[in-house]
Amino acid sequence: MKFSLSWLREFLDTSATLDEITTTLSAIGIEVEGVTNPAEALGEFRIARVVEAVQHPNADRLRALRVDLGDGRELSVVCGAPNARTGMVGVAAMPGAFIPGTGITLKPGEIRGVKSEAMMLSSREMGLGDDHSGIVELPEDAPVGTRYVDYAGLDDPIIEVKVTPNRGDALSVRGVARDLAAAGLGTLKPWRAEPVEPRFETPLRWEIADPQACLWALGRTVRGVRNGPSPQWLQDRLTAAGLRPISALVDVTNWFTLALGRPLHVFDVAKVKGEVLTMRFARPGEELVALNGKTYALGEEDGIIADAAGAESLGGIIGGEHSGCDETTTEVFIECALFDPVRIALSGRRHGIFTDARSRNERGLDPALMREALEGATRMIQELCGGEASTVTEAGAEPAWRRAATLRFERVAGLGGLDLPADEAVSRLERLGFGVASRDAASVTVQVPSWRNDIAAPIVLDQDPQLDPARARKAAEGCAAVEAECDLVEEVLRLGGLDAVPYVSLPVSSVVPAPSLDAKQARATLARRVLASRGLLECVTYGFTARDVAARFGEAPDALRLENPIASDLDQMRPTPLATLALAAAANAARGFPDVALGELGGGYRDTGPAGQLAMACGLRTGRTPASWASPARPVDALDSKGDAMAVLEALNVPTAALQVTADAPGHYHPGRSGVVRQGPKTVLAQFGQLHPRLCAALDLPEGAVAFEVFLDAVPEPKRRRKAAPELSTFQPVRRDFAFLVDASVPAEKLLRAAQNADKALIAEVALFDRYAGDKLPEGKVSLAIQVVLQPRERTLTDAEIEAAGQKVVAAVGKATGAQLRA
Missing domain, CATH: 3.30.70.380 (Ferrodoxin-fold anticodon-binding domain)
Structure with missing residues (x-):
């Protein structure tokens, strides 16, 4: 978020310097990403008077000017602006000055035979707007020779801050000022909106068809308005924040979004069909042509504002083009609503819409500010555009936002590592707007302010019918209390500066740390090492493959078919990593590498349940074994794959001597050259063997390829027993x-x-x-x-x-x- 220093001072009474403000912001958790000052880019531009403007002798569209710079010098300037004329006052750039709007450094030159020693500037060339229709015209009494930034008041640094997702209250200039005041950098100025006296009944009213689409909505009509460009001070505020001024009516809503963190929207009443604006979910097939010119296909999970003709706005995210305000608008309806933050986030993510309104609504708004914001917006519209206001229409109800949180003083040191007096902890919370409800020697209970919806968030209970409601609520309340206390500790710590929090090591439970992975979690790493030691190159392949390929390695149920595959031949979850390894081996063979040994640790998928994903270690060998001094090269056979599988099981502490091998391998193996490794009659630990000739032919694998699959989840946990000393006989075997x-x-x-x-x-x-x-x-x-x-x-x-x-x-x-x- 961006804002100018002068805008911040409208809400914060402070004598602090820019460096003190930015340092304090970063220290209290509102990270400053950058500071820019237009005066640095415009500091060399001077106010100049055109002494003479005549037609260029060699160009129809150019004029030759003599420009007075106020220091006794008159320079020659060749200018193509149609408004360049004798006696006008504008802004001039001297040779060597950098022109922000064009990205060039000015040099003296000659244009069609006439010397040009300076340049008269337009707004776009100075980087102050989009207007390039002519050079900037200043009042005749503008002081010639003065720096333009001083005359126009542009020496106003712009601060850009990065706000964490939980701090919706800090996405406003007033919110930032509130935190700075709490940190001791001045006093927060009061902001009050006096109620506007209604003159007539509003022609539009709210209706909430589904409370999940909107919690609470306020609105009122202002008629007799004259929409046009907003005043310069408002345009400057929005430009500093990175927004483009549009019109007075729209700019007012943007001012409230940025200044107070309260998004608003205005509808042109003449364009709204019917007398009711309804908050509801979109219906199948509904579309919205938004203010950004794009058309969005709405879904049944999208909350919208609709009139009798259909969707007029994607609630809390973006308005519709049809009911938008323009220069012909004379009657406007102001929307001030409270939406469900989660639904706002989901809708915005679903449609890929990123707006200032969405970023604030999805973080949660201050419910206590709604009525006052509506009154303030109404009064500002009347001041800028005239008109008279109607009565307020309302639907829904103000949510129960009042809540309390308790902080035990010892938790500041125990959890945050900072030894802080109890009085100072309470003082910091009070400066942040927390009201003390009760206090004793060990703790304090505070009332959470309405703008801090990230503290002691409302309890959401699991709707599982098997849960006991009373026990579930008690457990949820306990969790919420602990989380709220952690939030308060964080507030106390950050207000004193995060750099003041000492580094404290976590307590050491034992001299020798416990293993980070248990035996089951370590299996994958151990199996991966075994495969590598046996010469298998590790592969990382997709967890999905073509449906017909998957069917050759087992079942391919419809439940495991992808609805939106990244490619048409990757539409089925693989039943085993062996399926994708086989494709990799076939690709190597097609490129002239028939002798490969590949391995992979990954998932095999049998159904959609948690138990349906199997952790597997698989390997595949084709062609001939590599030659060595110990043995010549030879074709791979089923016993190679058996050796690989047994090596993995032995590394996982499976007593291989007690295992059984049966000849009932699945259909992708050769029926007479394969086996299944079992521990007892039911537990299958691995399967191995030569792949079926039909499978090799279908996948273009070299004939005689062998493979194995080890089911890591089926490997039993090793028994924890003390190892006896080895019994080493002194007698010869x-x-x-x-x-x-x-x-x-x-x-x-x-x-x-x-x-x-x-x-x-x-x-x-x-x-x-x-x-x-x-x-x-x-x-x-x-x-x-x-x-x-x-x-x-x-x-x-x-x-x-x-x-x-x-x-x-x-x-x-x-x-x-x-x-x-x-x-």
Whole structure:
């Protein structure tokens, strides 16, 4: 928000300098973004008299002037202004002066053979308006040679402040003056509007069809007005604030918006259809042609002001072009209304409309100022445009804004870190307009002023029918009381200057800080590291994809279809990150990079509920593995993806030895080269395998691509137990190899588990090191070779004990799988 220093002094009686004012504003929380002074740009311009104006000898549209600068000099000026004439007084710029309106620095020159040593200026060239029809004309008695900024009173700095969203009261010149006065920088001048005596009954009246569209509305008619340009002082105020003066009627409403923070609107009564202006919600298909010339399609959530013909204004945001005031207006209706701030914000955001009225209405207005603002606007319109006023029409009722808040004095130090005497805390609140209702040694209860709707805001209860209303209200009141006390602490602190608040460290609960993430929250970071360590490049892909692609990786329900996708082929939430990884791998293959290893941590979507979004760690490999000194390059296979999935689960402290692998992977995997990792019969932790050939063909993936999906949310919380010291035996382990002939349909995992359980006390490890299938074996049979590690604990094993352990392994495997020891 911008305002001039002279405008601020209209509300603040102070002798403070500009530096003191700006420093204090920033110290009390109203940040000063910049200060500009027109005098700096216009300081070199002087009042000059045209001694002689003759036709340019070589140009029809130019005139040659001799200009008196008041210091005994007469300079030659070539000018194209049609109003340039002998004897007139204007504003001249000397060589070397910067011209704000054109952005050039003036230099002496010659125009069509005639010397031009200076320049006579228009308003636009000085940056003081849009008028460029001719040079500025001043009264004949204007002192020639005097600086123009001194004569015109333009030595008036403009202050621009940044107001936080909660401080709607500070979006006004008077509000800023009130805070400065409370900070000790002067006295707030009283502002009073004397009531205007009505002369007739208003021809228009208010009607509120829906209280949610408008809470309270006042209005009155002024007839016999003469609309035209507003006086210079009003134009200067608005120009300083960055607004363009329009007409006296409109400028009055803008003055109240900026000066008092009370947006108003004026309707041309002759253009309003009917005798009633209704506050209601828009109906389907209604449109509004606004004052900015744009047409807005209104929705059923937009509160509007309508006459018998339809929408005339988007309430609290922008008026309509049809009923706007112009130079023909003779009868005007003044609107002064109170709207719901939330609905104003939503409507403004929905339509992308940013106006001074919206910025103040969405922050909340002073309800106690409504009647006085209407009287003040009526009186100012009569002073500037004449006319007589009608009675006031009213609809709705003044909301119950009176409320109290309590401050415990110890909270100023406990919450704000500033040790402040109780009397000073109370004094600061009183200077801000808070009235003391009661006080004791420990606390003070104050009445919140009407303009501070950010303090002790009204309670909004959850309408959940399962909540007990009494308990809900009690809880809400408790929360509101705590929040209000925090607001009061902030007010006390900022009024003394935020730079005076000491830096205080938060109390340390323990020498060793607690972890910032629990085990579940840390899973994603840990899984990401594992994927990177296994050579997978991390991808960040969209959470949505094409509907037909999503359907290849699971279900694609209509509930997960996007109503407004960013692209036509991104219209469905993905069931798994594997879907978008596959597209990324296909894009790499199409560009000549068939050997890729990609990974992603992201969401998979099954339904619209909270449990329908799954946190997943996925990876995909295509082509061949990278060659290294340890192993040559080879085509990737399903066991690579199994290894990736098991590595992630092992890093998440899942006991992989107790997991089961079943051959029921979903349809996007190869039915014979895939598996599902389970913990028990119901809990699915991961799935892996080679992707289905039809899927690879449909997505242009290299054939044989493998992938895995780990469901991070399904990983159980690790049990908190003290780790025992590792039991390190002093005896050498014994390794024995066994080769079993088994049906090809028997999973190797089943055989390994049987061997491991043959003697849990003695057998430390079992590993598969060879699988053979060929013409030397019976049909339907394979050979699985395993190594069993026997680890003695108390003494070295004898040959008989080793032999007995081997027989236990053969018996256990044969019983569990029907396998036979190969000869």
